[in-house]
Amino acid sequence: xxxxxxxxxxxxxxxxxxxxxxxxxxxxxxxxxxxxxxxxxxxxxxxxxxxxxxxxxxxxxxxxxxxxxxxxxxxxxxxxxxxxxxxxxxxxxxxxxxxxxxxxxxxxxxxxxxxxxxxxxxxxxxxxxxxxxxxxxxxxxxxxxxxxxxxxxxxxxxxxxxxxxxxxxxxxxxxxxxxxxxxxxxxxxxxxxxxxxxxxxxxxxxxxxxxxxxxxxxxxxxxxxxxxxxxxxxxxxxxxxxxxxxxxxxxxxxxxxxxxxxxxxxxxxxxxxxxxxxxxxxxxxxxxxxxxxxxxxxxxxxxxxxxxxxxxxxxxxxxxxxxxxxxxxxxxxxxxxxxxxxxxxxxxxxxxxxxxxxxxxxxxxxxxxxxxxxxxxx
Numbered sequence: 086x087x088x089x090x091x092x093x094x095x096x097x098x099x100x101x102x103x104x105x106x107x108x109x110x111x112x113x114x115x116x117x118x119x120x121x122x123x124x125x126x127x128x129x130x131x132x133x134x135x136x137x138x139x140x141x142x143x144x145x146x147x148x149x150x151x152x153x154x155x156x157x158x159x160x161x162x163x164x165x166x167x168x169x170x171x172x173x174x175x176x177x178x179x180x181x182x183x184x185x186x187x188x189x190x191x192x193x194x195x196x197x198x199x200x201x202x203x204x205x206x207x208x209x210x211x212x213x214x215x216x217x218x219x220x221x222x223x224x225x226x227x228x229x230x231x232x233x234x235x236x237x238x239x240x241x242x243x244x245x246x247x248x249x250x251x252x253x254x255x256x257x258x259x260x261x262x263x264x265x266x267x268x269x270x271x272x273x274x275x276x277x278x279x280x281x282x283x284x285x286x287x288x289x290x291x292x293x294x295x296x297x298x299x300x301x302x303x304x305x306x307x308x309x310x311x312x313x314x315x316x317x318x319x320x321x322x323x324x325x326x327x328x329x330x331x332x333x334x335x336x337x338x339x340x341x342x343x344x345x346x347x348x349x350x351x352x353x354x355x356x357x358x359x360x361x362x363x364x365x366x367x368x369x370x371x372x373x374x375x376x377x378x379x380x381x382x383x384x385x386x387x388x389x390x391x392x393x394x395x396x397x398x399x400x401x402x403x404x405x406x407x408x409x410x411x412x413x414x415x416x417x418x419x420x421x422x423x424x425x426x427x428x429x430x431x432x433x434x435x436x437x438x439x440x441x442x443x444x445x446x447x448x449x450x451x452x453x454x455x456x457x458x459x460x461x462x463x
Contacts, residue, residue, distance in 0.1 A: 086204040087123060090328040091116065092131035092258070092294030093312040095169065097144030099136075100316055100351075101401035103375065106143055111348040112313045113151045119327050119343050120158060126202055128160050131294030131310070132167025132216055132258030134175060152187055161202060165190040166215040167258040167294050190215045195225030197245060199253075206334045209252045212245055212288075214238075216258040216295070234259065235281045247287045252335055255285060258294040264309060267297040267319045282307055290330055290338060298323055305340040315351040318377045318402065349399060355379035355406065358386045358393075367396055377402040383409070428452055 094113075098105045120128070135144055155162050164187070166172040172192045179189040188200055190213040199210040222229065222237040226244075231237040238259060247253050262279045282303050285291045291307040297320060299311030310328035315321060326342035333339075352374050360366055361378065376397050380389060385405065394400050404410075431451055435443050443451070 086127075086202060086206075086209055086332045087125040088127045088129055088254070088330050088332070089120065089123060089125045090129045090131065090292045090308065090310045090330060091313065092292070092310050093133040093167070093297055094130075094148070095133055095136040095312065095314075095316060096147050097136045097141045098316060100375065103399065103401055105314065105316075106147065108314055108348045110147055112345060113147070115345055116313065116327060117151075117154050117158075119345075120155070120160065123329055123343070125329070126161065126204070127211070128155060128162045129211075129254070129256045129292040130162065130164040131256050131292045132165050133169045133294055134164065134167070135170055137169065138171035138174070140174075152182075156185055156187055159186065161186045161188070161200075163188050163200065163211055163213055163256055165213045165256050165258060165294075168216045170216075172215055188213070193217060193221055193241075195244065197241075199245070204332075206332075207251065209254060209332060210248065211254045211256065212247075214241060214255060214257040217241060234278050235284060238280050238284045242284055242287070249287055250335070252289045252332055253287060254290045254292065254332075255288045256292045260295055261285075261293060261302045261307060264296045264302050265298050265300060267317055267323075289332065289335070292330075299326055299328065299342065301340075306338060308340060313345055314347055318351065318353050321351055321353050321377075349374050351375040353377040353379070355381060357382050358389060361393065362396060372397055373399055375399045375401050377404075379404055379406050381406055383407045427455060431455075 094109065096106075096109055098109075134148060152162065164175070166175045172190075176189050176191045179191060182189065193215055197212055197214060199212045202209045202211065217237055219231045219234060219237040222231045222240050226240050229236065229240040231240045238257075259280045260278045261282050263282070285307055289306065293302070293307065293309045296309040297312045297316060299309060301308050308328060311323070311325060312320075313325055313327070315323065315325065325345045325347070327345060329341050329343060331339045350371060354361065354376060355378065356366070358380055361380075376399060378393060378397070378400060380386065380403065382405070386392070390400065390403050393403065428448070428451060432443050432448060435447075
């Protein structure tokens with residue numbers, strides 16, 4: 086059985102105030118071309134369909150067109166909500182669409198019934214588990230005392246009544262411990278949202294969403310397909326793709342990727358103002374790409390952003406790297422910020438504002454408040 090794994094479309098997203106809708110429409114059409122070429126038996130969409138809980142009308146229309154195109158191809162489509170989605174809004178009309186092959190996970194209420202596809206090797210059970218926080222699981226299973234994300238997911242999975250002798254697929258949207266993150270994702274304090282991979286031991290394939298970098302977690306059996314587009318400059322070096330999985334008999338799994346080529350790439354370049362405005366610097370290059378430019382001039386260039394956008398119209402971000410910024414510690418790259426959790430950033434900010442470090446008592450209180458906010462969503 087061949088299936089295509091997608092996630093984190095983030096329809097309606099803006100990157101540095103640039104709308105990505107045109108780019109998203111382009112990449113969805115490319116994905117439809119992949120579907121036509123691969124002819125899978127189903128599409129797994131692992132959450133963060135939209136970028137906001139209340140998406141724009143344009144984003145809703147774009148997803149509607151995509152679902153209709155998949156429906157016209159007689160595809161079985163399995164969609165769950167991610168942490169950026171509103172489960173209620175995404176699931177609107179799911180009971181009407183269900184008979185037509187468009188299956189959208191309802192709001193989690195403690196019970197999940199699998200969908201069943203079949204091939205020459207027998208049935209394949211597909212379980213759809215939307216993004217969950219411990220408080221949502223505790224609401225239905227208070228006796229489980231699910232305080233951590235691992236506890237919550239383990240409790241939810243235990244209710245699924247999995248037929249371990251048969252083939253089982255889970256579509257879910259969580260952060261599995263060990264995955265490499267990008268800075269366009271939501272980050273919890275101290276890794277409070279970590280889920281241990283052992284929770285998914287009974288599944289033949291786990292189609293994950295939430296992490297934007299395509300990667301396996303431990304083995305190809307547990308996989309993030311990544312975003313179809315680059316949504317931050319920390320992703321500039323990543324190759325985006327569609328994940329294709331093929332299940333044979335129980336225990337047989339093959340995973341491969343089909344590359345996606347965006348309408349506009351997202352890149353970082355650096356140099357002096359004169360170097361980057363010389364014809365030799367941009368002649369023959371994709372000047373329409375989304376760019377982060379780092380100028381290395383020792384003196385600021387007046388209206389550098391406006392001047393550079395004459396050549397590079399989709400310049401998203403501009404900063405300087407020179408003796409002055411390095412001495413002042415002004416150049417905070419996306420990479421070094423991404424490597425720090427919110428508590429580290431908060432303690433740095435506190436020390437900068439108060440000229441003294443936080444006490445251990447203050448750190449403890451800050452950590453507890455952050456974890457409560459992340460856990461309870463308050």
